[in-house]
Amino acid sequence: MDDGLKTSSTRTAKRRDVAARWIITLGGVTVIASVAAILALIVGVTIPLFQGPRADAIPTVTLAPSNGKPIYTAVDCALSGGGMIATVWSDRGAIARVDLLSGKPLERQRLSGVEKHPKHRLQHVEPLGRGRYSLLWSDGATSLVEVAAFDVRQLAAMPADPSIKTPIVQAFLRRSDSDAFTQAVRYADGRIVVTRRIDAETAAGEQDTQTHRTVLHDQLVSRIAAMTMDRAGAALYAGTSDGRLIRWQFDDAGEPSHREVVRAFSDGRAVTALTLALGDVSLVVGDRAGGLSVWAPVAADGVQKLHRIHRLRSHDGAIERIVACERNKTVASLDARGIVHLDDLTSERALISVGSESSPLQQIAMSPRGDALLGRESSGRVIAWRLDLGSPEISLNTLFGRVFYEGYNKPEYAWQTTGGEEFEPKFSLTPLLFGTLKGTFYAMLLAVPLSLFGAMYVSYFTTPAFRRAIKPAVELMATVPSVVIGFMAALWLAPILERWALTFCLSFVTLPVVMIAFMAIWQGLRRFDVARRVENGYEFLVVLPVLVVGAALAVGLSGPIETWLFDGHFRRWLFEGPLGLPFDQRNCILIAFGLGFTVIPIIFSIAEDSLSNVPYSMTAASMAVGASRWQTLWRVVLPSASPGIFAAAMIGFGRAVGETMIVLMATGNTPIMDWSPLNGMRTLSANIAVEIPEAPVGGTLYRVLFLCAVLLFLLTFTVNTAAELVRQRLRKRFGRF
């Protein structure tokens, strides 16, 4: 009977055991599987960043020779439906549209400019982006037209100087935002004439046109082999046959205000093609040897000088034409053998290389969205490729290395992702990784000693009653939402900390000094019985006023010291004195307090638990052989509890690395790389929170932000794994219970 009962209850217990084991195993496996799934998900989003670009050739089409000789062919892709349309400009001043997929001609249109002088032929078409083209006619006139979906509109026209009879080599027309028109004409004898026309309305409402004509006299002019101008007509660039680059800058009236010549190639190779990349800052230079380089004005000693900022993949033959993409900093370059290279300026990545097998290409064009490339052979055959460039601006170097961005003085790590349409996005993750580690470092610097010593005191020195009260109180700190802490730190603590900056620094001196002095006095006082009774767990009652005295001393001294040593202004002295540190109100000290507030309860609680769990028998044995409390703690308790204490610190570290709201609100999210505790940082986690609303889903920024998440994961994963390994070793060595 008794036996039966026993076996039945054992059986139940066993059954429960098995069930529990399965449930726990299932739970554990689910947790691991979910973490793995999350990781796979975020890694999956980042993968397209590193996938190569694609170019798919579509069947070639031969343009029907009608209504004149083709001069220029543009290409555009329909947003939906996958259609691709070529726009052919003929020398008779007509444009015809051809469906590249079916080869069928679509509508046909005459250019409005041609109706005025039907005898003249179109000689050259230069695409300026956003549907604008600069045209050169056989009589030397230039015009600017805008091609919208269903009509062609002439924006401006300017005749050539009738007094010059020399043939024209190259000419174009530009229009600035303030409606100033600039025409640049290069004649066969080497002269360059720049004409600026400003249409203004007078106060009386009459049209007032001012024209200013300049002839650029230059001993180098005769050697010019290529020329280009920015879209506003403010800067003219030329390349010479002996490897020089010339830049003229024009003022508002159209007068050249600055001229600069740089020897671009020491071997004197000829410049054969010039184009300004999107944004009109970077000049892409193609040379006779097939080299492709990028130049931009770089400020040095207050002067802007052309400087080579990138070098792209070389061609095997001389570069004939360079075409800039209208969407990003990608350029297509065509060499004499008919090979087209696509390269990205920022990352210097070689994207795609395509070419025609039959006859060399005469002209290339890229679609406005950068999703198609077209090449026209002299025979009239047109080949086109559908492009998927992916994220051309991303490479390991742009993510982690220094990059020479346009407008910068030197290669830099920079994070600045958002700007206008012509913006060069900067995706360096180095400042973000740096910021994450910096913020965590200062937070741990404050939190680890405070919470560990706190835990030691509470678990080992103080009275049980006090311990019962203090532990939940500290743990209660963890319940304060981090958004509240961030808010308080940013708007309440920051101005206070700024005002009392010197006092804060002084307290690092006054507190220890006062404390040591107090301890010396205490040695004397220990003779009295009252004092010794205080030592049994009530030390903090005596130390508290001492700390108050130390703090008061710092407050009192800060005024006079600021006057004597720092010329009355501590922040200014920090900035201008030998340290040269700018004091920012949103700095790492603030973050140390903010993050510390969330991390301290975690570290304290776990460390206190592991200290209290050291068996009483061990401390009792230590005391019995005559060790002091401190000796017992240091030699017996701490080693035994070390795995737990280490784990506490590491969990705190993980919390600090991933904390978002406090850093988001209390720092300025400044992506700087500077270890100074007196300025801020931008962490990976806050960066994700700040930028994800701006990121178009599936775009480069979106994917880079997911890469930030992967990095954050890897960071915590490595630290936690390392910590676990260390903990295991510590446990093996010191785990005596």
Place this chain on the structure above:
Amino acid sequence: MRRTWTFGPATVVLGVFFGLAASAWTQAEDATVVPYEKVSGVDGSLNSIGSDTLNNLMTYWAEAFNRLYPNVKIQVEGKGSATAPPALAAGTAQLGPMSRRMKPEEEDAFEKKHGFRPTRISVALDCLAIYVHKDNPLKGLTLAQADGVFSKTRRRGGSEINRWGQVGLENRWAAMPISLYGRNSASGTYAYFKEHVLNKGDYKDTVKEQPGSAAVVNGVAGDRAGIGYSGIGYRTSEVRAIPLAKDANSPMVEPAFDNVLNGKYPLGRTLYIYVAKRPNEPMPKLVEEFLKFVLSAEGQQIVIKDGYGRLPAQVVARQLELLK
């Protein structure tokens, strides 16, 4: 009416400072903007997702519109202009308030989904101001100086400015380093300032990016060396909006809507609501009536109350044309 509190930093900060955000701003009344006429058969629900700058204004409009049509439910969410285009494209919002124009990629994404371009309706004027601490004696800045203060690329050609002495302050201000405050990149204000002050250059890394317009003003209010930019609607007594000059030869102009309208103040901008309207088809009645209300005398009165500038009558007329 329900106000959706999204768990975004901007809304949290904004919520706390909600009371400070609106400062009354005087602007001459215009008689030619017609009052709103209530029509029958308006009900349903409207979602608005977009600009943080327009968040308060949208809420006020929604409240007033709701008083006219108690059966209408309007939810307003404002995390930044960049959140409007995807919401409009996906159809999760019928109204997309934006403090800047859509970028071509954003319009493309919309067109890909719907087959037509989104319609842009101007609804109010904003005046971007540069704020300094109220004790700061700064007289004003030229745009080139502001560029030198905020930019590391300095496209306006000025020199680098990092101390108050470099913009003419004296005595103890002279050596004080300038402390920079700005918006985060999701904000239309960030993009606008970048384009119009930095000439599309880059911000310095030391600009402290704040998650909301009110947070910028509060940052400057608590930092004597601070300078920051934000809409004029967020002005408080703790900060001073400084006059700006287009260049060294132009006069310093106070930030005010009259100066925006006459083109003297360089940082005026239009605020928009984007909607999805099929060409040659009327839009949903609820959306149309809401926009008509916004463009009515009452709607524009709310604009003035919230510290923004109302549209001139002829602009309102042009916007009403777009609705048809």
